[in-house]
Amino acid sequence: MTASKHSTMKRWTVTRPGAQHLTLETVPVPTPGEHEVLVRIGAVSLNYRDLGVIEGDDGAAMPFPCTPGSDFSGSVVAIGGRVTRFRDGDDVLGTFWAGWLDGDWPSTARVLGGSLPGVLAQYVVLHEDWLVHAPRTLDAARASTLPCAxxxxxxxxxxxxxxxxxxxxxxxxxxxxxxxxxxxxxxxxxxxxxxxxxxxxxxxxxxxxxxxxxxxxxxxxxxxxxxxxxxxxxxxxxxxxxxxxxxxxxxxxxxxxxxxxxxxxxxxxxxxxxxxxxxxxxxxxxxIGVGHRRALEDLVRAVDATGLTPVIDARYAFEQLPQALAHLKRGAFGKLVIEVR
Known part of the structure; x- marks a missing residue:
């Protein structure tokens, strides 16, 4: 296992229902377990459901305080001792449904930024099964739009x-x-x-x-x-x-x-x-409730093969999450992305 260069990180947390209760806090960088991967987040793509999570009306029974966000791209910076699917430096995407690998949707699958903690943070630790390799042809912002939309x-x-x-x-x-x-x-x-x-x-x-x-x-x-x-x-x-x-x-x-x-x-x-x-x-x-990991891997290969370029309406800095959410409420042509520095 290699370690992150930083001991602390920034993370968005909503302390109780309502966007006015979002806070940007400083917390320790997490450590991956045996089958887990530490990812440095490069970008987070916003979905309309994120508003529901933040407002407390998404139906996901999110505990407060919580970190919202489900769709991201990033780079592996540390791996657990028994990880086999990734290496340090790999560019990755998260899967929307953690635990849905292929076939029929399993009742045990959970959603990042839903029943699981979200990804609006500088680092996240995830099980290696919940990640796929990112496309070679997209930057972090565009790649982050693939897991859900x-x-x-x-x-x-x-x-x-x-x-x-x-x-x-x-x-x-x-x-x-x-x-x-x-x-x-x-x-x-x-x-x-x-x-x-x-x-x-x-x-x-x-x-x-x-x-x-x-x-x-x-x-x-x-x-x-x-x-x-x-x-x-x-x-x-x-x-x-x-x-x-x-x-x-x-x-x-x-x-x-x-x-x-x-x-x-x-x-x-x-x-x-x-x-x-x-x-x-x-x-x-x-x-249609998004899809499984194998289909996301198929999509990544198709993106690289065809040159498909996701449409981004606007990019916001990590500290500008409230402004991005206000834009999301107004509506957008394509996706809104938070770039994490």
Missing amino acids: GLTAWFALVEMGHVHAGQTVLMQGTGGVALFGVQIARAHGAQVIVTTGSEEKRRAVLDLGASYVIDRNAHPQWELLAREYSNGRGVDHIFELAGGENLAASLRALRQGGRISLIGVLGEQTMTFPSVPSFLTRPVIQG
Whole structure:
């Protein structure tokens, strides 16, 4: 085992529910156990669920005080005596689900920055099974966006959806998952439709590779245009990110036997749709809860092979976490990243 050059580190802690209770504290650098790795954090990518953890309404039963954050990239600076998967100096990513290595989701899997302590710190100690090698082609900030947003899109489209050339995929909105979905679908030769209410975002998502963009405000019945853009056939795969009655519109846009991935609930917490059209459409409706370690390793290889570049809206210094969270509340085009120095 090698040791960190520092004996203390900075770590963000929320002492009780509410962003106003975030404090930047100085604590000892942790020491890895036999199967553990000490990682110097390079960057942390924020997710909307981090706001729920901080506000105490995420449903994760987080004990306070706690450290939020789940997605990071960093470098190995010390390893336990029985670690076999990594060496000092390796660049790594954390897995969103600690303990979900492959196959079906195990009930014992836990979430960093959820039921496990988070990663908004200069150093973290993690079990070696909870890490993967980082892509060679991305800097730390862009790499940190892969474990949740990137893997969610990959798991829906590739691992479960088997996306391929000739298909039409529709993304709702322009958040991190949707923008990863645009790039992954295009890399596999699929046509992509995006719905948004912003003219500025419309231009940006076209530059990213989308074939069509539907203005939700000008076309509240967006599903009609979606069918038109798919030559009347219907969309093969839809990322359902709105919730509520929007699921009914997704169903109407879908081709027979098409797939809807339930990924988020930006609106209502429940989703409803008419039963008879669903019988006739014969949809595959799948819930997506990020993905397992093996799929993240597949995504990393794909990133290096294709040159996929994650979209970052803004980068913040480690001390600027409160400002980054305020930006997250307002909404972003792509991801917000905390760079840890």
